[in-house]
Amino acid sequence: MLIPALLAASPAPPSAPTPETSALIARLARPAPSDTAFTEVRFVSVLKQPLLLQGELHYGGDGELGKRVDRPYRETTTISAGKVAVQRAGKPAQHFSLERAPELQALLAAFSALLGGDAATLARYYAIETVQDGAHFRLTLTPRGEDLARHLRTVVVDGNGNEPQCFSLQQADGDSSIMLLGALAAKVPTEAPTRAALAELCRTGTP
Amino acid sequence: MTSPRRVAVAVAWLGALILVALVVQRRLVVVNDLRSFMPPAQTTAQKLLLDQIGDGPASRLLLLAISGAAPERLAALSRELAASLHGDARFTQVLDGQTDLSALDPKLLPYRYLLAPTLDHAAFDAPYLHEQLQQRVADLGSPGAELLKPLLASDPTLETLALAQRWTPAHTPQLRDGVWFSPGGAALLLVQTQAAGFDPAAQRIAIDALEAAYAGLPGASGARLEISGPGYFSVLVSARTRSEAEWLSAFGTIGFALLLVLAYRSAGVLGLVALPIASGAVAGLAATALVFHSVHGITLAFGFTLLGVAQEYPIRVFSHRRAGATVHDSLAAVWPLLRLAIVSACIAYLAFYASGVTGLQQLAWFTIVGLLVAGAATRWLLPLAMPAQFVDVAASAWLERARAALNALPRPRWLPWAALVLALALLWIAPPPFWQNDLAALTPVPPALLQREGELRGALGAPDIRYLLVLDAADDEQVLALSEHIDPQVDKWKEAGIVDDVELPSRYLPSLATQRARQAKLPDRAALETALAAAQDDLPFQPGLFAPFIDDVEKARALPPLTPQAFAASALGSRLQAMLTQRDGRSVALATLSGVHDADRLGAAVAALAESGAGVSLLDLKAASESLVASYRERIGQALVVALLLLAAAVAIAFRDVRRAWHVIAPMSLATLLALAVLRASGVSLSLFHLVALTLAAGLGLHYALFFERRTDDAAEERRTLHATLVCVGSALLVFGLLATSSTPVLRAIGLTVALGVGFHFCLSTQMARRRPDDEGHDVEEKDVQGI
Numbered sequence: 005m006l007i008p009a010l011l012a013a014s015p016a017p018p019s020a021p022t023p024e025t026s027a028l029i030a031r032l033a034r035p036a037p038s039d040t041a042f043t044e045v046r047f048v049s050v051l052k053q054p055l056l057l058q059g060e061l062h063y064g065g066d067g068e069l070g071k072r073v074d075r076p077y078r079e080t081t082t083i084s085a086g087k088v089a090v091q092r093a094g095k096p097a098q099h100f101s102l103e104r105a106p107e108l109q110a111l112l113a114a115f116s117a118l119l120g121g122d123a124a125t126l127a128r129y130y131a132i133e134t135v136q137d138g139a140h141f142r143l144t145l146t147p148r149g150e151d152l153a154r155h156l157r158t159v160v161v162d163g164n165g166n167e168p169q170c171f172s173l174q175q176a177d178g179d180s181s182i183m184l185l186g187a188l189a190a191k192v193p194t195e196a197p198t199r200a201a202l203a204e205l206c207r208t209g210t211p
Numbered sequence: 212m213t214s215p216r217r218v219a220v221a222v223a224w225l226g227a228l229i230l231v232a233l234v235v236q237r238r239l240v241v242v243n244d245l246r247s248f249m250p251p252a253q254t255t256a257q258k259l260l261l262d263q264i265g266d267g268p269a270s271r272l273l274l275l276a277i278s279g280a281a282p283e284r285l286a287a288l289s290r291e292l293a294a295s296l297h298g299d300a301r302f303t304q305v306l307d308g309q310t311d312l313s314a315l316d317p318k319l320l321p322y323r324y325l326l327a328p329t330l331d332h333a334a335f336d337a338p339y340l341h342e343q344l345q346q347r348v349a350d351l352g353s354p355g356a357e358l359l360k361p362l363l364a365s366d367p368t369l370e371t372l373a374l375a376q377r378w379t380p381a382h383t384p385q386l387r388d389g390v391w392f393s394p395g396g397a398a399l400l401l402v403q404t405q406a407a408g409f410d411p412a413a414q415r416i417a418i419d420a421l422e423a424a425y426a427g428l429p430g431a432s433g434a435r436l437e438i439s440g441p442g443y444f445s446v447l448v449s450a451r452t453r454s455e456a457e458w459l460s461a462f463g464t465i466g467f468a469l470l471l472v473l474a475y476r477s478a479g480v481l482g483l484v485a486l487p488i489a490s491g492a493v494a495g496l497a498a499t500a501l502v503f504h505s506v507h508g509i510t511l512a513f514g515f516t517l518l519g520v521a522q523e524y525p526i527r528v529f530s531h532r533r534a535g536a537t538v539h540d541s542l543a544a545v546w547p548l549l550r551l552a553i554v555s556a557c558i559a560y561l562a563f564y565a566s567g568v569t570g571l572q573q574l575a576w577f578t579i580v581g582l583l584v585a586g587a588a589t590r591w592l593l594p595l596a597m598p599a600q601f602v603d604v605a606a607s608a609w610l611e612r613a614r615a616a617l618n619a620l621p622r623p624r625w626l627p628w629a630a631l632v633l634a635l636a637l638l639w640i641a642p643p644p645f646w647q648n649d650l651a652a653l654t655p656v657p658p659a660l661l662q663r664e665g666e667l668r669g670a671l672g673a674p675d676i677r678y679l680l681v682l683d684a685a686d687d688e689q690v691l692a693l694s695e696h697i698d699p700q701v702d703k704w705k706e707a708g709i710v711d712d713v714e715l716p717s718r719y720l721p722s723l724a725t726q727r728a729r730q731a732k733l734p735d736r737a738a739l740e741t742a743l744a745a746a747q748d749d750l751p752f753q754p755g756l757f758a759p760f761i762d763d764v765e766k767a768r769a770l771p772p773l774t775p776q777a778f779a780a781s782a783l784g785s786r787l788q789a790m791l792t793q794r795d796g797r798s799v800a801l802a803t804l805s806g807v808h809d810a811d812r813l814g815a816a817v818a819a820l821a822e823s824g825a826g827v828s829l830l831d832l833k834a835a836s837e838s839l840v841a842s843y844r845e846r847i848g849q850a851l852v853v854a855l856l857l858l859a860a861a862v863a864i865a866f867r868d869v870r871r872a873w874h875v876i877a878p879m880s881l882a883t884l885l886a887l888a889v890l891r892a893s894g895v896s897l898s899l900f901h902l903v904a905l906t907l908a909a910g911l912g913l914h915y916a917l918f919f920e921r922r923t924d925d926a927a928e929e930r931r932t933l934h935a936t937l938v939c940v941g942s943a944l945l946v947f948g949l950l951a952t953s954s955t956p957v958l959r960a961i962g963l964t965v966a967l968g969v970g971f972h973f974c975l976s977t978q979m980a981r982r983r984p985d986d987e988g989h990d991v992e993e994k995d996v997q998g999i
Binding site for chain 2: 155
């Protein structure tokens with residue numbers, strides 16, 4: 005539901021990804037539904053120290069995404085059909101529509117395109133650069149749309165074989181975040197992780 | 212006079228008419244403001260209604276949909292159209308989703324603490340701030356972090372978001388590429404016209420400008436612009452009605468011309484026959500322009516209809532020309548009767564003048580001046596231009612046969628009484644309702660268009676055009692306080708599904724009292740700094756991050772509370788300003804409603820609130836305008852009864868004979884009643900238009916009866932009378948019979964009513980007004996009617 009709507013809304017001219025890139029992205033498709041543990045570290049300038057979140061990601065297929073944070077607080081975010089619902093412990097659920105946040109909409113659309121193995125959609129939003137080094141691969145995504153580029157500089161996806169393991173977002177304002185999935189999620193040091201250490205973990209699979 | 216001189220007179224006459232018409236056209240202001248057409252408003256609600264009929268913001272909205280191309284094309288067209296309409300004085304508001312109305316004007320940012328309801332139930336102390344800041348940490352870890360970051364330092368409690376949420380309408384269309392889209396994939400725009408919704412002429416100008424602006428956009432032809440809304444319908448319907456009326460009248464005019472040529476065997480008659488009535492119309496317009504500042508379009512339309520009686524004057528003159536007599540001699544024989552008809556009709560219309568309704572006074576003034584001038588022109592100008600060559604119609608053999616046949620008809624004395632009983636019986640059994648008060652039903656909008664309008668209105672979340680919630684209090688402050696007072700009730704209505712949204716004024720601006728109460732709860736700088744330090748003690752925020760927040764709270768503590776006047780400079784403030792009006796020294800707010808699902812329950816809920824002392828009421832524009840139409844119609848009805856009495860008195864005084872007056876008035880009244888009864892029995896509910904049409908028919912009927920009643924022992928003169936009457940009846944039946952075939956209810960109403968009336972008037976006049984062969988002792992001299 006969300007993807008066709010966003011496909012239609014994308015202002016950027018479609019640009020076909022290379023066959024290698026398409027093949028790689030197609031391999032990355034996750035079965036739906038699937039759940040993966042994650043650890044996310046956010047480096048935000050307004051905070052004195054990085055924000056470290058742990059929980060589980062849910063992919064329901066067809067643009068349906070879920071993110072459950074277990075630590076340091078409990079929060080469940082579900083995104084479906086352009087609507088976002090955020091549920092926090094002891095609070096009434098909050099709902100808002102992605103319509104008013106086009107940059108977030110584009111980011112999430114790209115994310116679910118990646119999970120769906122849909123290279124064509126991904127290429128609508130991003131210029132894609134692929135580096136393959138043995139089993140390790142790295143996709144570097146640079147936003148095409150102005151709305152998105154105003155906030156987001158790049159998205160880097162690291163992985164092994166046909167499994168994406170790290171999503172690294174570099175924001176335009178200097179903030180960044182790295183999300184590690186599956187086995188790597190457990191390897192993140194919980195005390196003062198640095199950007200360099202996490203990048204290394206994503207690249208080599210070991211800290 | 213020689214023939215060239217006659218032609219010169221006719222040409223000079225026509226030239227003078229055109230000249231006067233041009234001058235009048237420049238002076239006369241024709242408005243389509245329904246208010247002048249309504250009786251004076253008595254109550255505050257009625258006055259409000261008169262302001263709101265067609266002039267309300269909801270009825271000035273045009274709903275636009277652009278479809279038929281790729282979404283990005285449609286979005287671009289939408290943006291370009293909005294840009295080209297911005298700054299056009301004909302449009303007061305152009306919305307396509309690009310401007311976020313729910314955003315607080317940056318100049319008013321420190322006011323957020325007075326405008327948002329947060330401080331009603333919270334205080335900026337350490338526990339509250341700690342809880343809020345904890346949430347902000349979680350927000351920074353959420354997918355929405357990018358939206359939050361710019362706000363965080365100055366607004367950590369997210370008052371601007373609370374306001375945005377409060378100010379966002381319940382239903383807004385989805386956005387694509389920054390503009391509104393319907394679920395069906397069309398780009399949507401909402402345009403408010405400067406012109407009132409009921410004013411088809413001004414709406415036409417606005418819509419033409421809109422269409423021209425669209426056509427001027429690059430690539431516009433690749434997509435389709437669809438316009439909907441009350442203003443568009445008024446243009447569409449009036450254009451459709453006009454075009455149908457025009458071609459039906461064109462046929463009618465051709466038929467009338469053929470009839471005249473056939474009747475008088477002269478083409479010269481054709482041009483002359485129109486001059487008296489045209490003179491009457493121009494004079495009526497000039498007199499109206501002179502006396503009244505402006506005149507309503509409907510009043511003029513009614514006036515022209517009623518003036519149709521004057522068409523008979525020249526026909527009477529032409530038919531009664533006698534072989535061997537001068538024009539003046541033959542005219543002298545019929546003029547007293549014609550003069551009686553004209554003067555008594557004018558006296559009757561004085562009743563309209565006394566009604567006190569501006570529209571009716573204008574109608575009376577126009578018609579009286581028009582009839583007098585048409586009559587005078589027939590008497591003194593027409594003879595100068597009449598051709599010397601003519602055929603005395605009394606010589607026609609067929610006319611003598613017709614006269615003999617008419618005389619041979621049985622004329623049972625019980626017939627009128629039977630007709631009266633029949634008419635009353637028909638009126639008794641006729642299906643209700645007697646009156647049609649919904650004028651819109653006479654010029655219906657095609658159902659498919661109405662359905663489409665409903666869809667677009669729903670998709671755009673545009674306000675309902677029928678209902679308004681009226682808040683009435685001593686001043687603006689009290690209105691806002693009242694609005695705050697009923698706000699919780701309104702929320703309950705929304706929860707119960709009675710209505711989707713009510714745009715209360717306090718949604719945008721709290722009362723000064725509420726603002727002061729919130730202001731009093733803002734901590735001073737030292738207290739806030741202490742509370743904030745405690746609140747963020749165990750949280751990872753950078754030290755000093757919230758300095759802008761502390762500054763803004765300090766600013767807010769010193770602000771004078773925001774008044775509607777001060778707020779008016781912003782987009783939402785001007786919207787609020789438009790909701791608040793002054794009435795009789797009181798302040799009245801009109802809250803629009805959208806998605807009214809259950810009008811009955813809403814009415815009951817509002818009534819319950821009003822009973823508990825709140826100055827609120829639900830204004831149903833449709834019901835209220837129908838009640839106004841009903842009261843207007845009632846006044847026309849009363850004026851008509853008085854008019855009939857005046858007419859009877861005038862005729863009786865002129866004849867100095869009640870029995871002869873009865874012979875004229877009785878068939879006219881009975882025929883009117885019969886026409887009314889037949890209309891009702893065939894399921895027609897009567898409207899203003901039927902009443903005016905009946906009045907015209909009665910005016911024509913008066914002529915038939917007067918001339919048939921005329922005493923003369925000259926069979927040739929009787930033939931001339933019959934000839935004139937047949938031409939008059941034939942032409943009326945032809946012109947109005949054609950209108951009766953129209954598909955537009957309003958034209959059909961006028962056409963059918965006049966045609967039916969004319970038929971009955973003719974039949975009953977021949978039965979009741981003409982002298983019976985056995986009716987002796989009432990020989991009359993012409994001087995009997997000279998008295999008036």
